[in-house]
Amino acid sequence: MATAFSAPKLAAQPFNTISPTSQHKPLISPTAASPFLGSTRKLLRLSSSSQLNLRRRSSGSVFAVSDIVKEKKSTSIPSLLITKEEGLELYEDMVLGRAFEDMCAQMYYRGKMFGFVHLYNGQEAISTGFIKLLKQQDSVVSTYRDHVHALSKGVPARAVMSELFGKTTGCCRGQGGSMHMFSSEHNLIGGFAFIGEGIPVATGAAFSSKYRREVLKEADCDHVTLAFFGDGTCNNGQFFECLNMAALWKLPIVFVVENNLWAIGMSHLRATSDPQIYKKGPAFGMPGVHVDGMDVLKVREVAKEAIARARRGEGPTLVECETYRFRGHSLADPDELRDPTEKAHYAARDPITALKKYLIENNLSGEAELKAIDKKIDELLEDAVEFADESPLPPRSQLLENVFADPKGFGIGPDGRYRCEDPKFTEGTAHV
Amino acid sequence: MAAIFQGVGAAATLSSSPSNSFVPKKFLTSPRRSFCVPSSVVVRSDGSVNFDLNSKSRRAQQLVANATKADSSAASSSSNPGHELLLFEALREGLEEEMERDPCVCVMGEDVGHYGGSYKVTKDLAKKFGDLRVLDTPIAENSFTGMGIGAAMTGLRPVVEGMNMGFLLLAFNQISNNCGMLHYTSGGQFTIPIVIRGPGGVGRQLGAEHSQRLESYFQSIPGIQMVACSTPYNAKGLMKAAIRSENPVILFEHVLLYNLKERIPDEDYICNLEEAEMVRPGEHVTILTYSRMRYHVMQAAKTLVNKGYDPEVIDIRSLKPFDLYTIGNSVKKTHRVLIVEECMRTGGIGASLTAAITENFNDYLDAPIMCLSSQDVPTPYAGTLEEWTVVQPAQIVTAVEQLCQ
Numbered sequence: 001m002a003t004a005f006s007a008p009k010l011a012a013q014p015f016n017t018i019s020p021t022s023q024h025k026p027l028i029s030p031t032a033a034s035p036f037l038g039s040t041r042k043l044l045r046l047s048s049s050s051q052l053n054l055r056r057r058s059s060g061s062v063f064a065v066s067d068i069v070k071e072k073k074s075t076s077i078p079s080l081l082i083t084k085e086e087g088l089e090l091y092e093d094m095v096l097g098r099a100f101e102d103m104c105a106q107m108y109y110r111g112k113m114f115g116f117v118h119l120y121n122g123q124e125a126i127s128t129g130f131i132k133l134l135k136q137q138d139s140v141v142s143t144y145r146d147h148v149h150a151l152s153k154g155v156p157a158r159a160v161m162s163e164l165f166g167k168t169t170g171c172c173r174g175q176g177g178s179m180h181m182f183s184s185e186h187n188l189i190g191g192f193a194f195i196g197e198g199i200p201v202a203t204g205a206a207f208s209s210k211y212r213r214e215v216l217k218e219a220d221c222d223h224v225t226l227a228f229f230g231d232g233t234c235n236n237g238q239f240f241e242c243l244n245m246a247a248l249w250k251l252p253i254v255f256v257v258e259n260n261l262w263a264i265g266m267s268h269l270r271a272t273s274d275p276q277i278y279k280k281g282p283a284f285g286m287p288g289v290h291v292d293g294m295d296v297l298k299v300r301e302v303a304k305e306a307i308a309r310a311r312r313g314e315g316p317t318l319v320e321c322e323t324y325r326f327r328g329h330s331l332a333d334p335d336e337l338r339d340p341t342e343k344a345h346y347a348a349r350d351p352i353t354a355l356k357k358y359l360i361e362n363n364l365s366g367e368a369e370l371k372a373i374d375k376k377i378d379e380l381l382e383d384a385v386e387f388a389d390e391s392p393l394p395p396r397s398q399l400l401e402n403v404f405a406d407p408k409g410f411g412i413g414p415d416g417r418y419r420c421e422d423p424k425f426t427e428g429t430a431h432v
Numbered sequence: 433m434a435a436i437f438q439g440v441g442a443a444a445t446l447s448s449s450p451s452n453s454f455v456p457k458k459f460l461t462s463p464r465r466s467f468c469v470p471s472s473v474v475v476r477s478d479g480s481v482n483f484d485l486n487s488k489s490r491r492a493q494q495l496v497a498n499a500t501k502a503d504s505s506a507a508s509s510s511s512n513p514g515h516e517l518l519l520f521e522a523l524r525e526g527l528e529e530e531m532e533r534d535p536c537v538c539v540m541g542e543d544v545g546h547y548g549g550s551y552k553v554t555k556d557l558a559k560k561f562g563d564l565r566v567l568d569t570p571i572a573e574n575s576f577t578g579m580g581i582g583a584a585m586t587g588l589r590p591v592v593e594g595m596n597m598g599f600l601l602l603a604f605n606q607i608s609n610n611c612g613m614l615h616y617t618s619g620g621q622f623t624i625p626i627v628i629r630g631p632g633g634v635g636r637q638l639g640a641e642h643s644q645r646l647e648s649y650f651q652s653i654p655g656i657q658m659v660a661c662s663t664p665y666n667a668k669g670l671m672k673a674a675i676r677s678e679n680p681v682i683l684f685e686h687v688l689l690y691n692l693k694e695r696i697p698d699e700d701y702i703c704n705l706e707e708a709e710m711v712r713p714g715e716h717v718t719i720l721t722y723s724r725m726r727y728h729v730m731q732a733a734k735t736l737v738n739k740g741y742d743p744e745v746i747d748i749r750s751l752k753p754f755d756l757y758t759i760g761n762s763v764k765k766t767h768r769v770l771i772v773e774e775c776m777r778t779g780g781i782g783a784s785l786t787a788a789i790t791e792n793f794n795d796y797l798d799a800p801i802m803c804l805s806s807q808d809v810p811t812p813y814a815g816t817l818e819e820w821t822v823v824q825p826a827q828i829v830t831a832v833e834q835l836c837q
């Protein structure tokens with residue numbers, strides 16, 4: 001039977017599917033592959049310049065994930081991909097992400113948060129589908145669109161909201177803001193404002209994991225790192241350099257491309273010579289997979305395989321998730337360039353609605369239970385906003401803390417004492 | 433000859449300062465981190481041991497002891513002969529000792545492993561510690577520097593080598609945004625105990641791109657420390673201190689200084705990252721310098737002494753932050769300052785140092801500060817032109833004569 005990830009010609013091993021339950025059908029059937037860049041074929045018709053043949057399959061070394069849900073429904077004995085508990089966990093996480101981002105928009109327009117705020121509406125399936133499979137010690141590295149990654153990884157909504165309000169109770173003491181979510185407790189290593197600069201950091205976290213296993217002899221260290229980034233980043237040098245290094249040293253990392261087809265106002269097709277990003281994996285010696293990023297169950301199945309692969313020490317995987325952001329690039333983006341029909345097409349594939357439908361149709365849950373979850377999340381967010389509102393702003397004394405882990409780095413002052421020993425230093429009034 | 437060893441390192445465990453309390457907490461709570469061996473202590477030349485690291489009096493005594501050194505040679509007491517080696521060997525020795533001491537210390541860079549480093553600083557280390565601890569990277573400075581930063585954030589202590597400091601221009605994104613900033617933007621949650629090192633400076637007709645002085649470009653980045661070594665003694669000491677420091681440190685070496693020979697102590701010692709080094713005490717004029725220019729200054733000093741001048745020469749060593757105590761004491765004594773550096777005229781270390789001295793010690797100056805820097809030109813290939821871009825001893829002599837009129 002064909003495997004989910006087939007290795008490129010250079011690296012020999014075929015990928016052996018680990019099926020948690022035996023009634024799993026194989027993940028791919030090459031003939032029923034989902035069409036790539038579904039809605040953007042319309043864009044291609046509108047702009048006649050592109051000659052791209054979307055049906056073209058490359059050398060056979062990568063496959064798209066088939067439409068599992070549809071297949072499942074057609075068998076006589078329904079074999080489900082998730083249990084009820086898992087389904088509710090996924091639903092709650094996605095609703096939390098969506099409701100949080102909607103609350104952010106409200107708060108922004110009410111003047112509670114400032115600067116660049118990038119919302120994740122529409123992409124929840126990727127964050128939930130991947131991160132809910134991780135252990136606490138696994139790491140997640142994100143970009144500026146990181147609120148929902150933080151929430152999925154377990155950072156409390158209160159801490160994230162406070163951070164956005166710039167309060168001292170925020171997860172980064174108010175010093176990071178929307179684009180710099182960090183949590184050492186949950187192993188969320190950013191939050192990066194420049195695209196691409198998080199990918200080497202993620203590669204480093206994966207390197208640490210391998211180092212622990214092989215040099216420090218911590219035999220059970222199988223921590224995996226997930227690096228999330230967008231389609232625009234895939235044209236950046238750091239992306240390619242890290243694909244190379246990760247494959248070279250078989251680092252336990254999964255590169256997750258959240259291809260929402262737009263980099264601010266730049267369409268992916270206008271920026272990329274070959275827009276099929278998953279094909280770039282095999283060029284570096286790792287499997288490349290394309291998955292429908294609006295379907296949390298499909299994403300989850302692909303994620304399971306990729307993460308398991310990394311845990312076993314077989315190296316990295318490049319996963320391209322085709323998704324869409326329902327809002328503009330940021331709250332400052334008027335979002336005038338995107339075609340309304342394209343937006344409508346993806347709005348109809350809202351991941352939360354899709355999961356809800358799946359849960360109800362497969363008798364995993366009912367309207368009442370799901371509504372109760374919605375209400376619970378609303379209350380959670382009210383509490384988070386209230387907490388953030390009531391939290392104190394950072395005092396002046398916080399200004400110079402955390403610049404250095406060892407504050408002797410501020411040097412020796414004219415009086416012979418280290419600057420950090422100066423009482424004015426903690427007041428934040430010292431001149432460094 | 434006084435043998436002064438100074439302990440810094442994980443001083444957080446000994447210091448009672450609240451702002452240091454982050455470090456011990458991380459050691460206790462986070463399972464990811466491996467634990468540093470506690471740092472060394474201050475051993476005085478009379479054998480007494482002092483754990484009080486922040487005492488002003490102790491530092492003053494140490495500076496006085498330094499000032500009595502007649503030359504820049506290492507502190508090796510008569511009871512302990514020490515051993516002789518070249519500067520690049522001293523760097524390697526420091527690195528090797530730290531790697532033995534702490535298994536989390538690792539090296540990454542181009543040709544550091546099997547090749548042993550383009551200037552042999554990591555020679556044979558890969559054979560000893562393995563290919564993962566001394567990692568040969570592909571030619572991707574931005575990414576492997578970022579990788580080092582990510583590894584540092586997750587518990588390792590990488591030493592990233594730029595084959596030539598100039599190549600680190602490609603890593604500027606990672607050094608500025610991540611290395612310098614992430615401790616702050618994460619609210620103190622992640623430390624980045626990385627060392628970024630490599631040879632820079634003007635060599636022998638290496639051409640413009642291989643002759644760059646990056647200290648001026650990096651000096652504005654908040655959150656990093658910069659040090660420049662100039663002798664085998666301080667090379668080893670600074671390398672060890674940098675590795676033990678919880679802050680990101682950039683260690684500047686110089687291409688032309690790798691073959692300097694000196695006798696250094698056998699014992700474990702480190703050099704304080706934030707302190708300047710008194711090279712030659714004097715009365716008439718303070719000459720501040722670092723790296724290779726130290727030797728041009730000392731050469732000029734010989735001429736000046738013959739002419740009846742008594743220059744005080746200080747190797748500032750710490751390019752960021754400046755040791756304003758040592759420098760200030762000198763200015764208060766001599767009232768005249770000459771800065772000799774290899775950096776460019778515009779926006780260089782000398783420019784910042786001039787500003788810092790003017791701000792803090794203006795009342796003590798009898799004359800405007802003179803700053804001799806390299807010309808603002810891309811370093812030419814031709815030998816004669818190259819010679820004229822950097823400061824030569826004759827210029828230093830003239831400057832001192834002018835200053836002391």
